[in-house]
Amino acid sequence: xxxxxxxxxxxLTDVDKERxxxxxxxxxxxxxxxxxxxxRVIEEVFxxxxxxxxxxxxxxIEGVLPLSQIKSRLFGNTLISLPFCVYGGVAAxxxxxxxxxxxxxxxxxxxxxxxxLEMRNIEQHQPSWEQKNLYVTFRKEIDxxxxxxxxxxPRKQRAMVRKGIKADLxxxxxxxSDRFYDAYSRSVHALGTPVFSRRLFSTLLDEFGDNCRIxxxxxxxxxxxxxxxxxxxxxxxxxxxxxxxxxxxxxxNDFMYWELMSRSAEDGIRxxxxxxxxxxxxxxxxxxxxxxxxxxxxxxYHLVNADTVPEVNPNNPKYQLFINLWRKLPLSVTQWxxxxxVKNLG
Numbered sequence: 001x002x003x004x005x006x007x008x009x010x011x012l013t014d015v016d017k018e019r020x021x022x023x024x025x026x027x028x029x030x031x032x033x034x035x036x037x038x039x040r041v042i043e044e045v046f047x048x049x050x051x052x053x054x055x056x057x058x059x060x061i062e063g064v065l066p067l068s069q070i071k072s073r074l075f076g077n078t079l080i081s082l083p084f085c086v087y088g089g090v091a092a093x094x095x096x097x098x099x100x101x102x103x104x105x106x107x108x109x110x111x112x113x114x115x116x117l118e119m120r121n122i123e124q125h126q127p128s129w130e131q132k133n134l135y136v137t138f139r140k141e142i143d144x145x146x147x148x149x150x151x152x153x154p155r156k157q158r159a160m161v162r163k164g165i166k167a168d169l170x171x172x173x174x175x176x177s178d179r180f181y182d183a184y185s186r187s188v189h190a191l192g193t194p195v196f197s198r199r200l201f202s203t204l205l206d207e208f209g210d211n212c213r214i215x216x217x218x219x220x221x222x223x224x225x226x227x228x229x230x231x232x233x234x235x236x237x238x239x240x241x242x243x244x245x246x247x248x249x250x251x252x253n254d255f256m257y258w259e260l261m262s263r264s265a266e267d268g269i270r271x272x273x274x275x276x277x278x279x280x281x282x283x284x285x286x287x288x289x290x291x292x293x294x295x296x297x298x299x300x301y302h303l304v305n306a307d308t309v310p311e312v313n314p315n316n317p318k319y320q321l322f323i324n325l326w327r328k329l330p331l332s333v334t335q336w337x338x339x340x341x342v343k344n345l346g
Contacts, residue, residue: 005057005096006057006058007055007056007057007062007094007096007097007100008055008056008057009053009054009055009056009100009101009104010053010054010056011051011052011053011054012036012039012052012053012054016036016054017036019061020036020052020054020061020064021035021036021037023054023061023064023093024036024064024091025233027064027091027092027093029090029091029092029093029123030064030091031087031088031091031122031232032087032211032230032231032232032235032237033066033082033085033086033087033088034064034066034082034087034088034091035208035232036052037207037208038050038066038082038085039052039066040203040207041084041200041203041204041207042068042082042083042084044203045197045199045200045203046083046084048068048069048070048083049068049069050066050067050068051067051068051108052064052065052066052067053065053066053067053101053104053105054101055092055096055097055100055101057097062092062093062094062096062097063090063091063092063093063094063097063098063100063101064090064091064092064101065081065089065090065091065101065102065104065105066081066082066088067079067080067081067082067105067108068080068081068082068083069112069114070083071114075310075345076115076306076310077112077113077114077115077305078114078115078116078117078118078310079105079108079109079112079114079116079117079118080117080118080120081105081118081119081120082120085120086120086135086137086275086276086297087120087121087122087137087297088119088120088121089119089120089121089122089125089300090102090105090119090125098125102125102126105117105119105302106302109302109304110304113304113305114304114305115303115304115305115306115310116130116301116302116303116304116305116306116309116310117301117302117304118299118300118301118310119299119300119301120297120299121297121298121299121300122137122297122298123298124298124300125298125300126300126302129300129301129302130300130301130302130303130308130309131298131299131300131301131309132299132300132301132309133296134278134279134299135276135277135278135279135296135297135299136276136277136279136284136294136295136296136297137273137274137275137276137277137294137295137297138273138274138275138277138287138288138292138293138294138295139271139272139273139274139292139295140271140272140274140291140292140293141270141271141272142261142264142265142269142270142271142272143265144265144266144268145265146262146265146266149261149262149265150258152291153290153291154289154290154291156289157254157289157290157291160251160254161251161254161255161258163251163254164250164251164252164253164254164255164256164258165255165258167219167250167251167252167255168219168220169217169218169219169224169250169252169255170217170218170219171215171216171217171218171255171256171259172215172216172218173213173214173215173216174214174215174216174226176202176205176214177198177201177202177205177214177228179214179216179218179223179226180201180214180216180226180227180228180240180242181198181201182223182226183216183223183224183225183226183241183242183243183244183247184201184226184228184240184241184242185242185335186242186243186244186245187241187242187243188242194345195335196240201228201240204228208230210231211230211231211232212228212229212230212231213228213229213231214226214227214228214229215227215229215256215259215260215263217243217252217255217256217259219246219250219252222244223244224243224244224246224247224250224252225241225242225243225244225247225252225253225256226241226242226243226256227239227240227241227256227257227260228240228241229260231269234268234269234270234271235269235270235271235272235273236260236264236269236271236272236273237273237275238257238260238273238274238275239275241253241256243256257290274287274290274292276297277294279294
């Protein structure tokens, strides 16, 4: 792209990864999902081409924009920042860098002839674009003192946590994703959603190291529930999780998130990011019960060949038959077939 006021756009290479991540670590707009490692994850695990763009002036990065294209006969053709991630869009330290990266993305979307360009922003940046008001996020400060955090949980939910604590459960960090995958795949199957591959989770652990950890809850050596979390600056983001059929009765998920919150607080983490939910969904109610307040997410769309915003989500009525049928399939079949389907959902 033609330079603007000495500002130019470049595509990420291996040489640039360290300074890209240094910028992301320091930029207030950036999230864990702006990290350079997502390029490897999306390209190697899902097979989608990525373009990680950065704006540079006089050798200094002023903005980053991770992009990936998902092209599917069933689910459409979209350029997204960033698929499989709840946050994305431009992270920039100047208005000029935000503008030049946004223009670069629009130009790419139009040259590729996609249905739409999707930016998954926490804050609204393009009010003139089409909007999707489907998702909210839940973020809350946590205190260094576990007793303060316990008191900040509303009474009914606090009772659920205490029941979990009394249920003879134990929580341990796992070095691999074996126990996690068992709990996660069973939960996803029950929801009627295709499961991700084992390779995704092993790649996440390998790529992000200590910034990606798994906490597993067990009882008498039997896996009950498990959660994979990301760590970014002073935040913890429980991102993928699940549990066995016994988890609800034992209040294992309540115990698990309390353990994660307590351990994070002890480690100096100050923000607990409960992640994205659809309004009205079960996860939405669960997070509100913990005293977290929903915050709208601004998913913004520049339409190219589409007339309306793409609706690739479980709320779309045309996917309900598939969801109901999926729940009836054997778990082993869903573990084999799911990754081939979910890679195109984003």
